[in-house]
Amino acid sequence: MDGVNGNMSVAGLSVLLQSGTLDPVELAKTSLEKIAGYPDQSIFTATLEERALAEAKVSAQRIRSGRSLGLLDGIPVAWKDLFDTKGSVTTAGSAVLADHAPAAADAAVVKALAGAGMVSVGRTNMSEFAFSGLGINPHYGTAHNAASRDVPRIPGGSSSGSGVAVAAGLVPAAIGTDTGGSIRIPAAFNGIVGYKATRGRYAMQGIFPLAKSLDSLGPLCRTVQDAVWIDAAMRGRSAPDLGRTDLGGLKLVIPETVVFDDAEPAVVAAFEAAVSRLEKAGARISRRVFPVFAEIFALMTRYGALVTAEAYAVHKERLEGPQAERMDQRVVARARLGEKTGMTDYIAILEARQRLIASFADDLQPGELLAHPTLPHVAPPIAPLLADDELFFKINGKTLRNTLIGNFLDGCGISIPCGTGDAGMPVGFLLSGQRNEDETLLSAALSAETVIRGDA
Template identity: 70%
Template sequence: MTNQKTLASLAVLVQSGQLDPAALAMETLSRIESHADRSIFVGLTRERAEREAKAASARIKAGRSLGLLDGLPVAWKDLFDLAGSVTTAGSVVLADSPPAAADATVVAALAGAGMVSVGRTNMSEFAFSGLGVNPHYGTPRNPASADEHRIPGGSSSGSAAAVAAGLVPLAIGTDTGGSVRIPAALTGIVGYKATRGRYAMKGVFPLAGSLDSLGPLCHTVEDAIWADAGMHGLTAPVIRRAELGDLSIIVPETVVFDDAEPEVVRTFEAAVRRLEAAGVKVRRQPFPSFSEVFELTARHGALVTAEAHALHRERLAGPEAARIDHRVVARIRLGEKITVSDYIALLEARDRLIHETVERLKGGEFLAHPTLPHVAPPVAPLLADDDLFFKVNAKTLRNTLIGNFLDFCGVSIPCGEGAAGLPVGFLLSAPHHQDDRLLSAALALEALIRGEA
């Protein structure tokens, strides 16, 4: 019926009456059900979608639209409670849990904006992997790789694949170490990780409370801004496009380029040159705090592992452990070795490093570097070799987890192709609670980063 994919383009059709929300919902559900990759979604919310779409259709026909998002489809990572549906967090051990009694706060917010929830998307089990592999519900194929089964990135694997495959214009994911930005970069779409606490986390299954955040996966920065507004209860965005001449970025020289694929570096640097040519100020400098994040982890253990172990320790001590991906179990059990003094030392050092890093950003500069040091690797070798799995997972998470530890917000934007013609992501980041500034800058820079300006 329509091949339009962005929220903005669909909104024009829906608000003008050219596209009925009920027809759009049916088309979306049909597209999902007929898609060759059955591992992208773990469940559809057909009755809810039909009900919400019919209500949107009636409102718009009566001239009572709720706003730009009214009648548009959205999918949810399987960490978000949807009333009447079971939240499994990508794990079979939760499959027999009672259905959620109420929507998560952000689900209710987008429902209040008129969005139509069509289903739950697949993910890494308990959100504890950056690769997107799931042995229970299948590993979604990366839509950017037509021939070979390559990872979609995780943990919001199904959310990214659903958008990249054109099944939905918007999916909401979570990000504890890169789980929105990584799959967005690997599949060639936009992923926005908000500052922790920008949205209410009530009704969202946790991984590590001191790091957990969430955000949209979509096709454009504009769509991310629209979704952000909806999750805040706004009927329209208030963010304006920044002036290019007012923008300054700094490219870190520490960690983020280590062992990066040459094609990734070339593609990123080409985007930087386009920004410079357009008048954006660019400088480079080391960031010792980036290295210290990993030194702290080596000394005390990982913050995410400590908190994940506290959350799952009873589950791992019982028979359920045998039903959980053994790679997830192995990573969580590393938390057994982290003492209370280690945990406190991590929190104290984190607070110090956040302040030190912000002080190195002068005059409202943004950070910019490749979202990942590599393009999407094939799935098969990772499944055959646990050591390789853990090595690639660590490298995949490396660049993005720095932002989580330092409590940054970030937007990954496609900037071109790397090896095998696969997408490369350009990560633009800002200190915590500077989300509006970040989105304003990303809106101005997007076409240049993509090479479309």
């Protein structure tokens, strides 16, 4: 639509919609037209044109009559293809689910955002069954990183289409899932904001699972403010109820264990520049060793990964039957590793997890948040990963390494762009809190965002 920038934030669009300057129907049509006309057609698995236009029409009527549902009324949103949307097939990025019956009802969080007036415009592509941090999908195509200007680069997964859709300006917000980094990874690779809430913060009904002990949700969007608004709506709140933290009281701890191992120098430089800006703005920075981080990876080496064990349980029947031949063979190979984790090993992992969560809590003082690079590298080119399975698994493991720590410790995290690394690709700055410290995390992120980005 004339005058509407595809890179506008939810908050920016909200001002135009609520003032009557922008019509929700025209905004929805613009979003659908951009999706249809975008050169990369691997970002969405389906558009929801009929639903979007119907929801936008009702939104327009509400706003014109002074009955707006609030800040998000009329704002377009896209959904990772794990969320049920009534009348659409939830494929989970897999060909084996493509002939399943359409969903009979919306997922609980889809209902929640519809109740806030958001307009669902489409379903976004993803790693098959959400089981990769790279975003490569052999069935529906691999969305290209929106920030790449040289060669096609990975979008990051598993919420690949969600990240690219926002970064490309096709929608102002998309909702993803995060089991080992699947929101924060595509956010960092594409240069946008990605918030992974504490597991259980939102209702999980109507969402295809990967590993229920780790699965969490959250928005991918352009600003922290947008994430705060969407978070409130996903919890059924009419408006957010948190303020900003005084930067002078912000206490950030930079881990010296695992997260900087084999990191690209340009990534570290961008992160450290943001740290320097924060320190000058008054934040208190400390650096600390966290043996718990190393213990997580030692536990995985001994017993196998928790995510793999639970993914195998979800897909056991598929993996043992003919459907396995129709799946991404790299997903099949990873999932089958879960068969090696027996019941006694699984119980040992769960018990050790609770011990490590408690130990981690003891390692931090009240009010302290973690800060480190979201990822140790920028988005790599797609072609070499398609050609070399060994490289695929190596880079997938490295990509997931920093973010999976937060999932295992059952915490929350938000990735904010902090600069660029090699090839001018985005670098993410990850702020993380402990379990149920979401309000503390979001308040801090609201205050620190402009400094982290280098805008102040």
